[in-house]
Every structure is written in C-alpha cells, then in structure tokens.
Amino acid sequence: MSSRREFIQGTAGVCAAAWLSSAAVLAEPSAQEEEVLRWVDPRIGTGGHGHCYPGASVPFGAVQLSPDTFNDGWDWCAGYHVSDSSIMGFSHTHLSGTGCGDLLDFLVMAGTGPAKIVPGTREKPEDGYRSRFSHEDEVATPGYYSVLLKDYQVRAELSATERAGIHRYTFPASDEAYLILDLQHAYLDDGKPTVVSSELKRIGPDTFTGGRVTKAWGNGRHAYFSMQLSKAPTRVVYYSDDKEVPAGALEGKNLKCVMYFKTKAQETILVKTGISGVSAEAAGKNVKAEIPAWNFEKVRSDARAKWSRQIGKIQVTSANEAHKRVFYTALYHMSLGPTLFDDVDGTYRGMDQQMHTLPAGRHNYTTFSAWDTYRAAHPAYTLIETERVPDFVNTLIRMAAESPQGMPVWPLQGCETGTMTGYHSAAIISEAINKGFKGIDEQLAYQVMMKRAMVDNYRGLGYYRKMNYIPADLEDESVSKTFEYCYDDWAIAHVSKKLGKSDDAALLVKRSTNYKNYFDPSVGFMRPKLQDASFTTPFNPIDMGHMKKWRDYTESNAWQTTFAVQHDPAGLIALFGGREPFLAKLDELFTTASTLPADAPPDIAGMVGQYAHGNEPSHHIAYLYVYAGAPHKTQARVRSLMETMYSPNPDGMQGNEDVGQMSAWFLLSALGFYPVDAVSGNYILGSPLFEHATVNVGGGKKLEIEVKRSDPAHAYIQAFSLNGEPQQKAWFHHSDIAQGGKLSFQMGPEPNLTFGAAPEVVPPSLTL
Template sequence: MNRILVIPFFLLWQGVSAQSIPPVKLVNYVKPFIGTSAVDTTSLSGSNFPGPTTPFAFVQLSPDTRDAPDDPASGYDYNDKTIVGFSHTHLSGTGVADLFDVLLMPTTGEVKLNPGNAKISRSGYRSAFSHGQETARPGYYQVMLQDYGINAELTSASHTGMHRYTFPASTQSHIVIDMDHSLDKKRGYWECRIIAGEIKVINNHTIEGYRIITGWARLRKVYFHAEFSKPFDSVVMANGKQKPYATTLLNGTALKAALNFSTTDHEQVTVKVALSSVSIENAKQNMMAEIPGWDFDKISSQNADEWEKELSKIIIEGTQEQKEIFYTGLYHAFTQPNNIADINGDYQATDMTIRNAPDKVQYSTFSLWDTYRAAHPLYTLIQPEKTAGFINTMIRQYETYGYLPIWQLWGDENYCMIGNHAIPVITDAILKGIPGIDVEKAYQAVKASSTTDHPGSPFTAWEKYGYIPEDIESQSVSITVEMAYDDWCVAQLAKKLGKTADYERFIKRSAFYKNLYNAKTGFFQARNKDGNWLTPFDPLSYGGNGGSPYTEANAWQYSWYVPQNIPDLIKLMGGDRSFTAKLDTFFTLANKPGDINGNASGFIGQYAHGNEPSHHIAYLYDYAGQPWKTQYYVSKVLNELYNNSSSGYAGNEDCGQMSAWYIFSSMGFYPVNPANGIYAIGSPILKSASMTLSNDKIFSMSVKNIGKQNIYIQSVKLNGKLYNKTYITQDDIMNGSNLEFTMGAKPNKSWGTKAEDQPPLWGYKN
C-alpha cells in the first residue's frame, strides 16, 4: 500500500518562509547612541559620537551640541536639547576634547554669524532637536532641525563627508560654514587658538579653505574642499566680531561664512566636504577618488557595507542587548586609529614636513595608555594588516621624532599619558608573527624609546635609583610599575632577536616595581630620591595627571599592576591566601566622601571599571587558586556596567579599550598581560561566538546552560577534551580551537584551583 505524505500547508509555508528570510545584518545591531551620555551628572560619559564614519577613517562627520566642546570630548551629549552644527572630525571615547573641524549648519530666516549679546557665546544658528526625530546607524545620521524645519542627513567616506539637507520653501535659506568652531578656547587642559585661516569662493558651487590651529595637538593644519549640488546666490563672511559682508575671500582667525539660497518646499541641497592635513589640492583629490558623484544613498550604503565586512569577523549568538553592546563595541574599536594619509599617501609628519607613505596609510589617534591593554591584542587577531600599518606608523614617528608614540593625535605627539605603551603593542605583534613589519627597525625604535629621556620617561633616574622618585617626576608610582612592564616587553623582544645583553638589562629593569613596594603598608608607594617613603600616605587618595604618585587612580587600584610577573606580586603580598584576601577587600571597600576624582567611575568597591588601571584586576583570582571569584566579578561587570542605552559605558570608552574589554570578556577570556600569549578565563555571557582569524582559521566558543544566574564555570572542554586550566594560549586561538563552557549557578571550587592550572608567565612554545 503506497502512502502519500501529506504536509500541512501552514508548515510548508513556514519552512519556505524561514528559508527566504535573509539573516539580520550585523550593522543593524550597532547603536551609535550607546556611549553618548553619562548615567548622571557625577559620572563620566562614554564620550562617543553618533555620526557616520568608515572603519579607521580620517573623517568622522557628526553633530555637535556645544559651541565650545569640552566634556564630553566627542562634542555630542545625548542629554542636550540643541545642535550647533555638523563638524567633520571627532574623537571617540576620549577624556579630552579636540578636532571639530569645518562645521556646517543649514538654517532659514535671518542668519546671525555673530549673535552679539547672546549669553555664553552661544552661536546664532543653533537649533532645537528631539531624539524622536533623530536616527543613527553605521553610514547614516539624520536629525530634524526644529527651529528651521530642515531635515539634515549625513554620510561619509574615508576623507569626505556628505550632507543632504531638505529645506522648506524660503527666500532666506542658508548653509553656514564655521571655521572658528573648536574645543573650548577659554578653558581646558591646553590653550586652544586658531593661528590662521581662510575661506575662499571658487565659483557659485565650490568653497575651499583651511585653518591652522593649536590645541591638544600642538599644531594642526586642516584643509577643505566643498562642493554644493545647488548653486548659491550670494555669500557673506565675517572674521571674529566684525559685521558680515559680501566677499569671495577672507583670511583671519575666527572665520564664518553664510551661503545664501532660495529654496522650494522639500528641496534637497547636497554638500560634499573633503579634508586633508596636507593641502587643498589633496582634499580635492580625496573627494574625486571617494565621492565623485552626488548619490547620497549609494555612499551611505557603501559605508554600511564596509562596516558589515568588518563586523562579520566575529559572529556571535546572544540576547538582543548583548548583540547590540558587542557589535557597537566592535564599531567603536574600529573607529580609530585614523588614517590621516591622503589617497595619494601624503601626510604631515611629526616634524611638520610633508611625507609620503608607500602603503598609503599613516595612522594617528593612538590612545596607547588605554588601548594597549585589550584593543591592540584584539586587532592582532582580526585586523593583522591594520596592526602592521599601526606599527609602521609608529616607526615613522620614531624616525622623525626620536621616540615611539605615547599619545599621538593628528600626527603630533601630545604626551598626554604615562609609560611607553607603543612598546607592548609592537612586541605583541612581532611575537605573534604579524607580517609586514621590519623587525630590526622596530627593535631600534623600541630600544631608543626605552633608553633616552623624554617627557614622563626619565630613564637616567630610572636606572640610577631603580624606581622613579616622586621629587624627580610626579605620578612616580604609576610610571614605575608601568615602565617596568614596558621593560619586560623590551626584554622579550631582545630575547627573540638574540640580543642577550639587552635582554639582561631590560629584564632587570622589569623588576624595579619591587623597589616601591612597602611591606609595612602592603602597597606600591612613592619614595623620594633620598629613599624615604612619601608621607602622609592614604591608599584611598586619588591622583589625576600630576601632583600625585598615582595616575587617574589611587594606591588600591595600582596595587595589582605587575602583569609581567603576577606570581612574584602574589609572593610580595604574602602568598595566595593573603593575596586573595586583599583582593576581597579591594572589591568590597567603599570610598569615603571626597575620595573620588573626576577620572573614576563604575565602582565595585575600589574597582573602577570606568578607567583602565582596573581592567585586568578581576582576572587575578585565576592566578591564586580562586577562579570562581574571577567568574563572579567578571560577570558582575559584564551584566551591570554595560548596557545598550546612551549611558552604556561606565566611563570614557577610550578609543576602543572599554569595548575591547567587553568583546574579550563576553567570550570568556582576557589578555591580562597583553604581550605574553596568555588569556585568562573569566565568565562568558554569550551563547556562542566564532572569530575569523588572520590565518583564515576560525576560533569558536560555546556555552551550555547559558543564563544570567549561571555565572560559574562547572567544566570546560578544549577541542572536545576536558580542560581544567584557567587560561588559553595564543596558539590555542590561532589553531582554530573550540572552547566549550558548561555553566551553573553555584561555584565549582574544584575547577582550575591547582597550581598547574593557573596562568603561566609565558604562552609561546619558543
């Protein structure tokens, strides 16, 4: 008897429908408003901007909500109610402001380039807006400017921004070009002033100009070439407080121009603005290469496609919120460093000469005190070509400036932070075998940057005293422990290259942190050059960026910074039991009123996730036989100190570091020592993840019994075999391994607790 298989129609339809539904694009999970505000007025903002940019691009076109941006440093605060205009360069997640170049703003009615008696120098052309009429996604930003009834849309290519303004009917429509807009000129860390500028009308649809400005970066030259889809009827310009007047050329230090149109209802005017740090001609070439036409939607789509390609290097499964935090984190991590070289390879070098990069890339925005910890190790796994470009850029800075970058912006060294953290970035990349790096030249740069005194790095005193005395250099404790780590990295690179004498010199220096450990107090503590401890001593007292032995932290937070030799740190503190007991106190000790300064936020006891000195500390229980406590605190940070709102970060996002911590930790591991090939295991929160590596292999992780309550590891399998170690290695990742976690609601105190299970000093076979 033949049986006919009857499939219910609704099931057949569901199957066909499911197969025909395309997968959700990863760019749909990116929410650029994450990190654009603070939780409250006492907290740090993520300091991210919502406008469009392409990966590692020169141009970041975004709205500014402040006339003189200062805090947040991105220029945009989600809590603000008005927009000043749309400038073409921004910093993502930093604690200090700069850039904000070439601001455009469309208006209607009477335009006021100089508002006269307006309070607090408020611009005469700002507009109210609401988040209900605002959109942001990769490659696109839109907002309705309510004061003018103008819909503003933005997109961008690498060196070129594109604006599309939909005007109402008006005989008084304008586009303002503000070349005076900058970080606050009256206050801030560095004096900001415009040295020279120019706006020039080429014809009735083309404007060009430049400005030379000093600020956080000591000297920046910004050239622009702008084209308009609709010819403008007339132009008025003003310099400073002078009355605007009709002209086709104006030079000065506070330049503004208003381009005047008549528009019909819903008429669209498109503007293209290309930038260069070298010349107006190069800006024009950048535009012709990137956006020769006027198809706004095409450019926006191309921008999103670039992001989709970059985001697809890690595919995850998790909740909607987790996906939004994760992929927005990747987006923020890939927003910088920025390629400041023009499409022909020209760039402004640190010696202010114009040079040419043969690979057409010269990166800047190196926030290395932040990003060496996790962002750069992430780049080595999924951005190896970019990593080589970063390092070749650093070597070029050494060749023109004498030192590797400390904090480099617009090709200029600003010495904002401490340490010499280009060194671990270079060491890590070379030890991992990243191609495209001249290893000998890199070592010359590393050694020179570790032996010649330069601001913040007094190596003569370093080798004379075996520590940095506070009466020679402020922030001495932080500098001592961080330079000791950098020296360990130099030693490992010297060892790899067979430079034995150098290895011995730098490995000795890498232990100088011991000379500031006060066994009586149990803290790393400042000493003067006479050897006496600095008194009085309060481990809860915060330092900022000078005037204290500690950098943006206190003695509690800097107690744990010996990533190159955690076993020795444990020994200094009296062994595993004393070490973990002090960690317990660290995570539970509350601050006293008045202890905290403006650099600290995201607290769990003394742990401050909102700033980088704390970022590795939750993983230290792995090294002392209590990994379940690492699991507890890592999961607490993941679940409580990140979210998908505008206040989604516990502090400044810092050019990808805050995001990189989440990206690694959500997958279950983190590089406590960023250059030894070891990743400590924490508490994964993703259901699964697969990472496409530089060797085209795929490393994957998965979790059984996933859930917010199931934060403790019950067992782990590596490539299908039970695995009790509290770490994985670089080789494990690059071999394309599979890491499988089984989680539960109670600690398994027999997993990973033996001495042989703890992370070793070294993760490479050689």
C-alpha cells in the same frame, strides 16, 4: 602633560584607482553580516561620561561627520551630549570617547531666514545659528545620521567615506535658505578659541577650499578641506572676525561664510567635503576619488555595507537583547579608531610636520589612545583586524622615527599630545611582533624602542634607570610612571629576544620588576618613595598623592596601583606572602568602601569597592584571581562587571570609551577571555556571556566558542576544552586560536574549586 583631566583643566589616475579599489571590496554583505547591524546603537555612550558621538563614519575612517551640541567642557570632548536640546551644526572630525577634547573641524550649519554668524548659547539658541532639535527626530545608525532642525524645518542627513563626508539638507520653500561654514568653530580651551590661523577661498561657483592650524590638545595641528555644493549659491557673504569682508582669498583666525539659496519646498542641497592633513588640494583629490557623483544614497549604502562586513566579523547567539546591543555596539565603537590619516595618493603629514608618501597598499593612522588601548583593544585587533595590524604597528614605528619627541604616547593628527604615562606604543608594537605578524619593520622598532628605554631622559626615566624607582619628591606621578616603564621594558624584552639580543632582553626583564621597590609590607600597598629611599608619610591608600604640588599615581590611587602588575602576577603574589594573603587583599579591593578624596579625577568611576571599572588601570584586575589559583572568583566578578558596568543606554558606560578600550573589555570578556598581559599573547578565562560565538580571525578562518549550560545565569566554568582537548588550565595562548579553533565551555551554577587551581596550571609570569 600626563593626565587627561589635567588637560581639561595624487593625480586623477591615482584618484580613480583609489575609488575602484574602494568599490571593489563592497561586495554585498551576507544576510548574517547585515542582520547584526540592527543591534548597533551609536547613541550608547553619548550620555553620562562616555564622550561618544552619534554621527556618520566608516570603520577606522578619517571622517567622523557628526552633530555638535557644544564645544567646551569635559563631557563635550566629542562635541555632543545627549542632555542637550540644540545643535550648533555638523563638523567632520570627532574623537571617540576620549578624556580630552579637540578636532570638530569645518562646521556646516543649515538654516532659513536672516542668518546669524555666531552659534548662540545652549540656553538661548535663538541668539545664534543654533537650532533646537528633539531626540525623537534623530536617526543614528552605522554610517548614517539624520535630524530635523526644528527652528528652520530643515532635515539634515549625513554619511561618509574614509576621507570624505556628504551632507543632504532638505529645505522648506524659502527665499533665504542658507548654509554657514564656520572655520572658527573648534573644541575650545577653557572657553577660548583654539584656531591659530585659517584660510578660505572660493575656487569655483560651487566649490570652497581652505584649512586651519589649531592649538588645542594637539598643538599645531593642520587640517584642510575641499567642499563642493550640488547647487551654486545665489550669493556668498564672507566674514573675518565676525565683520563682513569682500570676497577673495581670506586669511585670519576667525573666518566664516554664509552661502544663500532660494529653495522650493522639499528641495535638497548636497555638500561633499574631503579632508586632509596635507593640503586643500589633497582634500579635493580625496573627495573626487571617494564621492565622484552626487549620490547620497550610494555613499550611505556603501557605508552600511562596510559596517555590515565589520560588525559581522563576530556572530553571537543569545536570547538577551540587551547583551547583544552592548556587544555589537562595543564592536562598533572599537572600529572607530585608530583613524586613517593619509590621502588617496598615499601622502600623509608626519610627526615631523613633513610630508611623506607610503608604498602602494599601505596606510597611515592616528588617534592612538595607547595608555588605554594596549590593554584590550589592540589585542582584539590582533584577532579580528589582522590585515590592519601591520599598518597600525608600522605607523607607530614611523612616528617614533619621525617625531622629535620619539616614541608615540598619544599621537593626534601629526601632533604628540604627550597624554598619560608610559610609552605604550612599545607594548602595541611588541605584542604584534611577538604574535608573529609579518611585514613589520622589527629592526627599526627595536632601535626606536631601545632609544627610549635606554637613552632618553623622559619623564623620570633617568631616575628609573639609575635608582630602580622614581622618587616622589622629584617627579610627579612617580609610582604609576615606574609601573608603566616596567611594562614597557617587559614589552621591549620580547623584541630583543626575537632579534637575538639576549643581554638586552635579560636586562629589561630584570628591570621590569622595579615595581617591587614600592611595596611596603607593613601596610600591604605600593607606596611612594622619596629620593632618600624612605616611604612618604602620612599614607592613606585612597589618596592621589602625598603632596598638593602633584600626584603620585596616574588617575588612580594605591588601591588600584598595587594590583597594576600585568606581566608578573606571580611576583606580586609573592610580595604578599603567597596565595591566601594575596586573595584576601584582592577580595578587599572589591569590598572596601568606595570613598575617594576630593581631588580625585572624575575618570576614577564605576566603583566596586576601590576597583574602578570606569578607568583603565583596573581593567585586568578581576582576572588576577586566576594567577592565584582561584579562577572561580574571576568568573563571578567578571560576570557581575559585565552586568553592572554596561547597559544599552546613552549613559551605558561607567567611564570614557577611550577609543575602544572600554568596549574591548566588554567584548573580549563576553567571549570568555581577556589578555591580562597582552604582549605575552596569553588569554585568561573569565565567564562567557553568550551561548555561542563565531569570530572571523582572517583568511577565511574562524574561532568557534561553544557554551553549554542549562541557565544563562550560570557563570562558573565546570570544564573547558581547547581545540577538542580537555584542559585543567584557565588560560590559553594566542597561537592556539590565531588560525582558527574552538573553545568549549561547560558552565554551572556553583564554582568548580579544582579547575585551574593547581600551581602547575596557573598562567605563566615573567616568562619570555
């Protein structure tokens, strides 16, 4: 599997300690931190092709308790789309903005009257347990979601901790109030159920436990739960394959139960659910540790406090409310993944499907959309998530060591999905090591990365090592794979150098220029090559590939891939014959027709010419002008993209959110800089959107960004100072701001054609 679109076609003592530890960090947020939450709108990205969910979570939490309106089809990868008018129920795990669907574990639905045990359809919700709803009756804020189930007149409210969710259902007076637990509900595979096995057991009057194994995007994924009700049901009816069965320990592929109650008007019933990738018993410990009391409002307020702290890490000043809504919601979306994947006692399910236990104070994560997030999301985490970065990175290193499939590509809850090209966990690991983060197992990182780079026969790497390119008639997506391997070689070279492996570093740096073997000067594009070293024919730069069997590019074409060189822009510029022809070609990318062939994947979206902002291979391209001495062109283009590719609406993203990457592009660009080559630690200047920003970079240190201009529309840098020193270069290094600092911009209405233009001040390329 290479592309997303192809897929679519402990003990009580430990528990108490974990709870106290969690509670200890919930000091009251400052007024500034609390104020920024008003600008966060979880509904952004729930329409269009954003693939976002509106429900309740905490920063980087394992639980995402959210409504499901449908569980099949590309635009329902997160289980929800704003176009729908009925709700199936509320499940505990969701993916944020991915181009593939999975999860939606342990659906709970409330109702009154005779209970139906199938969900029904969007067209006829009355045929099942679905309920109609109105967006006017929805409330979605960080850590809280509420909606009125109109068909039953039941108000549903949701909140969450790291490993547990809490529901509050307010019922009307009814002798037939009920809650349904549907263990078959999951993201479907082309309309087909994905549950391989499940189990359900009642272990007390008010407590149900179980779990399941699914075969979807994550093949063989384990998920477990422990669910407790604030009121014991008057009776429970169990179903297997939609047929009523006697009570007991149930096993099967399609298990459900209906829990009946008699309710008074405005009576509330609460549901607490712990989840785990290890066992139902572990899930029970998680919920006991994190939600020990029947106090919905405490969980909600604690979740809000956590979000106030998280979103308050960056303070911006602007009169433009739309910009602030997009910005702070971007920070919110960036904080939904990677997601926690361990229990309160430190146990987690590894990529080897074995149980492992972490040292005290360390954490394990999952949901690394690495092909996307290595570009801007993880670089942003090295600024604002400095305490989490070592855990993110050590998780990836452990995954590589534990997994039969080696270096993680797109890991999801103990499964390797193998989605997308390259193995950019290497870039994430190497970036953190190169930026000097402590507590990372550098020796093991080097070992697992070098095994992939030098030994593994993985997706064309054998050809890449032997021939210095991948033949298009022997391997699918050959051009993109070569480019991705070039960048991963570049990443690993940094770790090799740091560990004194100079020969390895030199070899990897040289090999990272293999991209040059695809350049055809006669057409001015990166063009697929056959095993006889000839270029493919015929050639059209908008095509996905030269044959129907497979594509030559990954979610892109020759236009976008030609500029997909992040670590060596100087080498790319030289291929074109220097600055002027390169700039002309780059201008043409943005001005040529946006025509795409019929077989183009929908991920190629947000078109400006053949630039596709809705998909990640384009994200660095507008910043390449700086490497050719024309930073004013970057400034104009980046400002335009910020204004046109994002809006504070449900359809306000031009592509999939992709676990934070679409948002990270906006967030960093709005602050005024972007990491074209994340591993190097260099940031390239763009056009700051706000008048002032303060970024908490950890340890009580802050980065201050000051922007002086007489009109907010002024997009061009007239002068730039770094930590009080005037600069002629339109870039700086992570080390300049990692301990805090100050960026000062003087902006104007017209380009400063001399700033950043001299050859000696352009950003470095291919320099360790």
